[in-house]
Amino acid sequence: EGELVIYHWFEYIPAELLEKFTAETGITVTMDTFDSNEAMLASLKAGGMGTYDVAVPTDYMVSIMAGEGLLDTIADGELANKGNIAPEWADPSFDPGRAHSIPYQWGSTSFAVNTDDYDGDINTTDLLFNPPAELSGKINMLDSQGEVLAMASIHMGIPQCSTDRDELQALNDMLQEAKTHWASFNSDTAREVLVSGDVSVGMIFDGFSAKAREDRASITYAFPTQGYVVWMDSVVLLNDAPNRDSAIAFMDFMLEPENIAAVSNYARYGLGVTGAEEYLDPELATLPESNPPETAGEGSFIAVCDEQTQAVYDQIWTNLKN
Amino acid sequence: MAGGAASGGSAASDTYKEARHWLLMPSWLVLGFFVFAPVCVMVIYSFLTKEFRGGVIWEPTLAAYDQFFFDRGLFGDSDPTLQWTYIEIFWRSIWQAGLATIMSLLIGFPTAYFIATRPDGTRALWVFLITIPYWVNLLIRTVSMKFLLRDEGPMNDALLNIGLIGEPLQIINTNLAVQLGLFYSYLPFMVLPIYASIERYNFTMSEAAADLYATKFTTLRRIVLPAVKPGVIAGCILVFVPSLGAFLAPDLLGGAKNFMIGSLIEEQFKGNAGNWPFGAAASMILLSMVLVLLLIFAQQQRRAGAAT
Amino acid sequence: MNDTVEIAVDVRDAIKRYGDFTALQKISLGIRDNEFFTLLGPSGCGKTTLLRMIAGFEDVTEGGIYLFGDEIKTLPPHKRPVNTVFQNYALFPHMTVLENVGFGLEMKGSSRKDAAKRAGEMLDLVQLSQFAKRKPAQLSGGQQQRVALARALAPSPKVLLLDEPLSALDLKLRKAMQIELKHIQRETGITFIFVTHDQEEALTMSDRIAVMSAGELQQLGAPRDIYEHPRNMFVADFIGDTNLLEVSVDKITDGRAQCHIGGGHELICDAVDGVSVGASVHLSVRPERLVLSDQASDGNSLKGTVTENIYIGTDISTMLDLEGGPKITVRTSNTERGNKRLIEPGSPAFVNMEAGAARLLVD
Amino acid sequence: MNDTVEIAVDVRDAIKRYGDFTALQKISLGIRDNEFFTLLGPSGCGKTTLLRMIAGFEDVTEGGIYLFGDEIKTLPPHKRPVNTVFQNYALFPHMTVLENVGFGLEMKGSSRKDAAKRAGEMLDLVQLSQFAKRKPAQLSGGQQQRVALARALAPSPKVLLLDEPLSALDLKLRKAMQIELKHIQRETGITFIFVTHDQEEALTMSDRIAVMSAGELQQLGAPRDIYEHPRNMFVADFIGDTNLLEVSVDKITDGRAQCHIGGGHELICDAVDGVSVGASVHLSVRPERLVLSDQASDGNSLKGTVTENIYIGTDISTMLDLEGGPKITVRTSNTERGNKRLIEPGSPAFVNMEAGAARLLVD
């Protein structure tokens, strides 16, 4: 009995799973979708609060939302399956102690290379920011400030929320230079441009890269030695949730290994629950996109900067896009 | 043709004078409530302090406008100079939208004219033919367009095969692609209003012009165009104004390397920046610009029309 | 101006169909250079259609049209040295009167200033100078028509097509414009092809007249010829008022036919080719060629009763019922002498007729 | 039909301005019920404007308009029992001819079938039955005009406004329609307000005529009255052809004025009020009241030289230069007797005139 309203990414949950949830709990589910974390935040801040019970933001957005006071706290013992959370995801930086969220899916953001077009070493961020002549003009970037600037900071070896003026100025200059080699900024067709051969290098999420590889075998996901971006989407409990009980029930449901594995099988990302291996598509374990090589640098979340610092990054982004 | 050449059909006609307020009432209500009031909210927002990551703080400030017009350097503490960034973005958008409008007009006008001169029974069919493609979502159309135009896409293949070109045309991610995309997004908005105007045009006027030694082109320019001007103006407004704020075609086809007004504003609400007052201010500046353009235009119209 | 008669517009076996409606049926006409040529015919007979084909707005379904010897079927209207005064004026609503009139000149390459100057002169001609700056919608019907006329005259075409150009003008102005048009035509030597439904206008102004009916040419000739020697009943009836009486021919002697009409009235008139004794034909006699009297004359004289006198300004029309049935109209000029001859309705009267006044018609 | 004369349309001190142009200047007119009333005047004098004010399409700048005694300034057009035949027809382009004609009836509440039936009858009347299914654009100018006429007649209005309803018709058809209109008017008792620029039409058909000029009423009266007793020079000149001669009055005796015109010609004619000895006034004489002769008559006789004979069908116009300067026109009917009187151009001739034929005009 009851209802549940989920604010979710587009196309990110198998419909059967929701049906299963309804069958098990009798709770009818309504799902609303968003296409970016920021759009979700904007919509919630413009008055969406009180409509939804749970949302599925990405790591940095979880901490932003918490900071904005949009998240309700999950009391101790409220979640029956809290223990299923894998230890490495139990106390993440973006939500210490999992006070507001449970893990949903995780993956990485880096770039993929069409190895038919380029046979050199692909595991370096130089391919994006300082490409060899043959790749110049054949690069697609995600049209997303967070991912691009994080990747650029990793490339330069500077912290993501640097306040060092010289570092920031250098970052700005580096991007201006790098942009001359880029063909486009595109998120919507990040995968298509690689498959079609329009570009030879393209920033992409690991899961999308895996799908692109199915269409074009030469597409190889890179794990740069300098490092790359990792992300985790989490289910958060929203303040003013109209159906708070249903929300808790849903979270418990998603912590069942079998259920969250169904999401992974569908979306081809990693999960953050123990004991799910037996339900997972075996292929997932061997995906090159989710198995970084030895040489791979460190994966890091997108950092959340303070207001003043963020203003500088915004300015760098605006400069880049002009 | 029934009726004299020019009998009274002036814009100052007042057949429905008594009913005018009643006739306007629905649009006042709907637009006043669901467009004007929200826009007022935005006007207010543009004068408020931004809240970090979206939203506003109810403290009046001119910061948003200051940000638009003054450049204070990367770190916000240099001496203010005139901010060119946004002006350039605006100028670029106007330029692109303008070119797209001209392109739409150049292809749309002949199309509208052609349709309007079809026999009675087939005109409606042509009108539908123009709009049918728009039953398919803009995003899909644009992606398909992109697919067609790709360096290795069917269009280049075909052109290479018939030997018209030796190298694939690089169209995608260029300004031309943006204009093409805008053109493709809004073509019917040009064709239909012009069609509706030409359909009512009295072709005896063209005959009279031809009779007086006007070539067909001159007839088109001096007689047909002035007569169907309301339709042309409507078409141009419907293509130009939405093109100004468009972002899908520029993003997908143009590569999104440079902000257009639409994407800039969008970014303030849906992007990292989350600077609502600035987004509101930029919108209001855009809005006033368009209004001023339209007013200047209307003024000129009136002056041209009032010559007695 | 030329010694030899050149043909300006030659229409050869032209047919025009709108769908399955035939508007013109094999018309052939040669319009001479410098001629004032008039097309006359009932509403809907195809006059406008013919003009439009000459101007190039309507294609010729069959047959050909030649302008000074050249086939012009494929010549676009703007290349034909022909201007038109349209029946519905077709003034450009967005241009002032002056701009309308100057348009053709500008198109022929005059500077805007020269065009305006000459346009001003043309406006003087049609007495509309003070309206130069108005838009056509601010003019009365007659004023619009005069603008149309000025506009067509301005570029001095070789052939001017005028589709009822004076129909909206009052008598006074029409008379003045008639004289002006005739003047212009003579001075410039422009060939005028004129459509009118005013027979007096046609007779006064034309060098030659073509009478049309239902898409067919009925008669082509000089005004006097057409008025006095109509070739058939249609022409006789159409041009001017006429009394058409059914007659039987009794005897033909020395080019004179002796006949009788219903009611037994005897008449003598000139015989014409194709009329034979015993034939039942029509006799046409103009009302003004009849004389009303209270006494029979020596020659043809018909007895009847006056039914009505209608006052029409210059003249008075008297309707009579002849003995035995036929009706006849007599026209008497409205002068003291004429008025003396008038007879009150209801009174008996004689209608006297000279032998030369009546004409026998074969069809 | 009524014993007392009821006023159908009363225009009182009506003024109409377009911006700073005054189209009508304080016009007052009373149009009687059942009357055939004609507005006559030069192009642009305000006839259409007056009709439009009566129909309700133009508001009255100053003054009032009364329909059967009721002020109708605020009555919307559709509530006025008045129909109009528009000068430019204003046929509905999207309806067939039949639908156009039936429209008014439908609006008055007839069923579509009844409306179509009566519309069909009206089309018979204007001889357009076979065009019932066509769209207006497929008709000739004259045909369109007839549709407009049928459309206005169909709902049998109390007052019918006709703005040059016959101007596009040929003489034959116009004559027939004149008779038909007159008939309809008599039978139905509808008040007709008729605009025409054809004086003969006006004189033939009207009960009364209002002559207008430049937005002002010049004379109002019965046809004969206006033709024979024009109140001023404008009316004399406008209605029909007339010779206007400048004269000086020498002597007035017994209601007769003795005067002379330029060149020294002496004339005697009826004196009128307001003419005094020594005054320089105008004398108006109709061309048809003059007699051409090679001999001087006993009475008024002017000597001159023939300059031109113009053939106009029923009549022949002869222009003369009188000795000493003045020009004069004489109209002779085109009969054998008349033709005998004709004099070749260049020859001297006398113009003889009865005393009653000429009329002195004060302004």
Add this chain to the structure above:
Amino acid sequence: MSVNTDVKTYTGFRAMTLVCMFILYAPLIVVTAYSFNASESITTWGGWSLRWYVDVFSGPESAKFQQAAVNSFSIAIIAATTATAIATAAATAIVRGGKYRLRTPSLGLITLPIMVPEIVLAVATLIFFNSIGFTRGYMTILVAHIAFCIPFAYLPIQARMQGIEDTFEHAAMDLYATKAQAFRRILFPLMMPGIISGFLLAFIVSLDDFIITNFVKGAGVETLPTAIFGSVKQGLKPNIMAISTMLLSLSVVMVTISYFVSKWDNTK
């Protein structure tokens, strides 16, 4: 005829129209072709297959897309109809209402929705709806669509109306038509091409709207664009192509039927 002497027609215009049609339809050929693609990607051809059509009716998202299609069309039809009616009334007041002070402001108000960037309108509308306590759902989408469709319907109608002389209404009123009747029987039919144009523009604008819809829609209420935009993030799948192709076919069928119906009606 080798030379085009008809003053009404222009030789190049037919060609231009065909070019125009080609540009409009070429991308749709891609859409249609790839709806029959066995592969998952639009860029690689995997052979012919009807699987995506099957997917539309029985796939995991079929219910969502079907509901979205129903929502989209019902909203587009209602919104376009209402907007066209409102726009027609407004155009009448503005073109046939004489001169008055509210004329220019009204014109400004009517064109306001196209002058404000969509995202601004979206956020503003959402804020506004919230402040007046409107719950988001089907109705909020509908109302927003009606509002922003108005200028698209209005401009062609106004343009058309300016070309119609008022003599026709005068003639109608002279023949006892009330103003309403003169409108319905004369002005309205004469305006029809403008009204149809306006309706069609409003219709496709509503059918295509994403940004505003995405903000004002209630939870779980999807329209085709909001459903489709989501899918694109994963790469445009041929099932979207299949849906689009079916929509195209539907519109083609409807147009064909209406064409023949009207033809049949004409020859009657």
